[in-house]
Amino acid sequence: MEKKVALKDVAQHIGVSVALVSYVLNGKEKEARVGADMANKIRKAAAELNYQPNLIAKSLKMGKTKTIGLIVADISNPFFSTIARIVEDEAKKHGYVVIFGSSDESAEKQLDLIDVFSTRLVDAFIIAPASGTEKQIETIVKRGIPVVLMDRFFPGLKVDCVHINNFNAAGKAVKQLIKNNRKRIGMVAYDTMQSHMQDRKQGYKAALKENSIRFKKQWLVEASYQNIEKDVAAKLKALLKPLQVDALFFATNSLAVAGLKEINKLGIKVPDDLAIISFDESDAFDFFYSPVTYVSQSLVDIGKEAVKLILNRLHNKSKKNADVIVEARLIVRESCGSKL
Amino acid sequence: MEKKVALKDVAQHIGVSVALVSYVLNGKEKEARVGADMANKIRKAAAELNYQPNLIAKSLKMGKTKTIGLIVADISNPFFSTIARIVEDEAKKHGYVVIFGSSDESAEKQLDLIDVFSTRLVDAFIIAPASGTEKQIETIVKRGIPVVLMDRFFPGLKVDCVHINNFNAAGKAVKQLIKNNRKRIGMVAYDTMQSHMQDRKQGYKAALKENSIRFKKQWLVEASYQNIEKDVAAKLKALLKPLQVDALFFATNSLAVAGLKEINKLGIKVPDDLAIISFDESDAFDFFYSPVTYVSQSLVDIGKEAVKLILNRLHNKSKKNADVIVEARLIVRESCGSKL
Known part of the structure; x- marks a missing residue:
């Protein structure tokens, strides 16, 4: 040696x-x-x-480690790994490296990660917060460590965040299904109080109401993040056998991938028997026999804006809290029953 | 504050x-x-x-940062993000956090990452090395910093590594196609000297030879990592229009996803006109109209073994260099033309 x-x-x-x-x-x-x-x-x-x-020795003198702590639900989910890649590239341009951790949507795991990253003196955090972790974020802010929330946020909590308008995006998707003559529209979501999921559910219900369609309780299928495959399979089967809806709106790509497998298993034809729209992207959507219509969030913008907000904080450029809304577009393809 | x-x-x-x-x-x-x-x-x-x-102050005293630097080709590729998740979980069990970086298969970017991570005194490296970076790895070893190579390795370089037997796995795939009566079998690979890719190409050629099929130069389609979509589309079109092969073996999931899009565009029917086998997994493979047969590498084993080797080094438990071969299985489905 x-x-x-x-x-x-x-x-x-x-x-x-x-x-x-x-x-x-x-x-x-x-x-x-x-x-x-x-x-x-x-x-x-x-x-x-x-x-x-020896940057560590330097860090101690300057009180800066040039490290950003990134906490997501699961780094192996393409939604988060794509954002991680963009955060990595943007951070690198400014001399920062990224430590990452996966919370599995658990408040306990998230706290553990925040503690571990704090002992390593990360300069800042970018977090897709798990449910019920408002206090954790508040504590980071009180300690004076810059933090940006992405994908989700806590109403009333004064902190920078970057996300799409989930209410509008969900509404747009549901209205597309209505435009295509669907009248019994179900939704598959997570059973969580997180802002992004609540907004997607509210957007779905509001779009139904606006079009004089009365929402039925059984149309909303809710799965647990910890048990997604099993929950989606069992609950979708109950909704689809016999077929009680003519369209389904999936709140995430993971829910849709699990749902499409069940739909195939039940031999239901998309879009003739059942029109489909999902949130987010997946290679699976391109190769499903009826290419899947989806809400495309600009992951590049989410990653870039998150790093930009962090840098502004680190350089004391911003005083007010920023709430950056990123674009989301509906990519219309066969699965929603549109004439293309 | x-x-x-x-x-x-x-x-x-x-x-x-x-x-x-x-x-x-x-x-x-x-x-x-x-x-x-x-x-x-x-x-x-x-x-x-x-x-x-303040762990940073402690690190300086103890000369340890409890940080592992993970360098992959691209963290947004599901192959690497899945391994990253496993490395994260395993490292965490032992009190380590993970810094990550993407080399884009560029020797220059990889060197940059090694330098940046070194100034942050990472305790160890796990690297899927880019082509031609043998000297970079040698330098890390000389500095006495534990390093494990994964997915690829350099023959002759004394360093711990974990990977599958790529020669055998490729051979198994090609023999399955031959068993299913395919006689003109093409391969889509990257144009790189990396060990894993060379071994896959050699395994393909050896399996043909063993079955008295004479390899034709035009059967081997090579794409550049930096230009995958364009290269695969153009070169596959030349091979498939008119159809000069009755089967294709893809060397990675990214190559296969790009290739299947072109195959669909050309209106070629899988497996009747063209049988398909790929390396690695993808959600796309499950949803392609003819579910894709693939070589499944145990990513869990790759991640776990890499961290285990690193910990052994950090605790001075190993003197000899370890060469851990992880299992790879052929998951046979419709696309390879088998009677299922």
């Missing part, structure tokens, strides 16, 4: 003082009036010896 | 010495003979005041 190369080693290698090396490698050669030749010589020696600055 | 709570604040709050508080909060109350009552009082005060230990 080679010993880690220190400033001292670089200094000894060319016979100059440690202070001189430190000035040059920290970009302060002008202040210290080090000549260009000497500066180049020092840099060359540092590269040859494979000198690596 | 609240001030960060220090050991001193906890000590002042209950009127004891900083040393006493430090002993208790570092779990050394027995060594210091602090009574249980006092220890509880100190812990309670720390919790009330929301004291957070």
Whole structure:
């Protein structure tokens, strides 16, 4: 094992003082009036010896680690891994690295991650908060650590957030189904109080009402995040055998993928027997025999805006809390029964 | 903004010495003979005041950051995000957090990530190495930082690695196609010298030879990672219009998803006109009208074994280099033309 190369080693290698090396490698050669030749010589020696600055020691002095803690529901879900990739790229442009963690929508796991990341002095958090974690976010804010919520938020909590208008997006999807002559429209959602899910359910109900369709309780199928496959299969079977709806609106891509498997199993034909619209994207939607219509959230915008808000906070540029609404579009394809 | 709570604040709050508080909060109350009552009082005060230990300061003293740097080709690719999730869970069990980065299969980007992670003193690396980065890995090893390669490796380089037997897995897939009476079998791969891709190509050619099928140069379609959609579309069109093969073996899920889109566009029927087998999984494979046969790598095993190897190194338990071969199974479904 080679010993880690220190400033001292670089200094000894060319016979100059440690202070001189430190000035040059920290970009302060002008202040210290080090000549260009000497500066180049020092840099060359540092590269040859494979000198690596110790950012941790620097962090302690400056109180900054240049690290962002990213907490999502599940990094293996394409929705979050795509956002993670964008956050990574944006953070890197500004010299930050990203630590990530998955909460599995559990308040306890989320708290655990916040604690672990805090002990590592992350400079800021980007969080898709689990249900009932308002106090956790409040505590981060009180500690003065910049935090941005994404995908979900807590009404009344003063914190930066970035998300789509879920009420409107859901309404748009349901109205498309109504336009295509569907009158008994069901919805498959998660049984959670999170803002994004509540807004999607309210948007669904409001669109029905606006079109004089009376919502029936049994049309709303709710699955638990921890038990998605089983819940969706059992509850959809009850709704679809016999067929009590002529359209289904899925609140997420995971719910839709689980639902489409059950729909195939039951031999129900999309869109003739049952029109389909989902939230979010999935490779599965492109390859389903009737390509699936979906609400496309701009993940690029969510990731970019989240990092932008964090940087504004870190540089003390913003005082008021920002509530950034990102675009969502309905991508209309065969599954919703439209004539294309 | 609240001030960060220090050991001193906890000590002042209950009127004891900083040393006493430090002993208790570092779990050394027995060594210091602090009574249980006092220890509880100190812990309670720390919790009330929301004291957070500064792990960064601790890291500097101990030379450990309890951080693993994970470098993959692209965190938004489900193959890597699923492994990332498993690495995260396994690392967490042992008190480690994970920093991640995406190399986009570029040696330059990978070096950049290694440098950035090194300045943050990660304790270890898990890397799916980009092509031509043998020297980069060698440098990490020379610095005495534990590193595990996954998915790919460099023959001759003494470093721990975990991967499947790509030669055998590819052979198995191709033999399945031959068993199903296919005689003109093409392959879609990346144009890279990486071990996993070379082994898959060699396994494909060896299986043809073993069955007295003479490989034709035009059967091997090679796409650039940086230009996958365009390359696959153009080159597959040349091979499939007119149809010069009766089966295709895709070397990764991304290649297959791009390829299936082109196959649909050309109106080719799977498996009647063209049998299909791919590497890796994808939701798309389940929803393609002819469910796709695939080589399933155990991502759970890859993630778990990688962390296990890292921990062994960190605890100096291993001296010899480990080469862990993880299981891969062929999941046979309609697309390969089998009678099911």
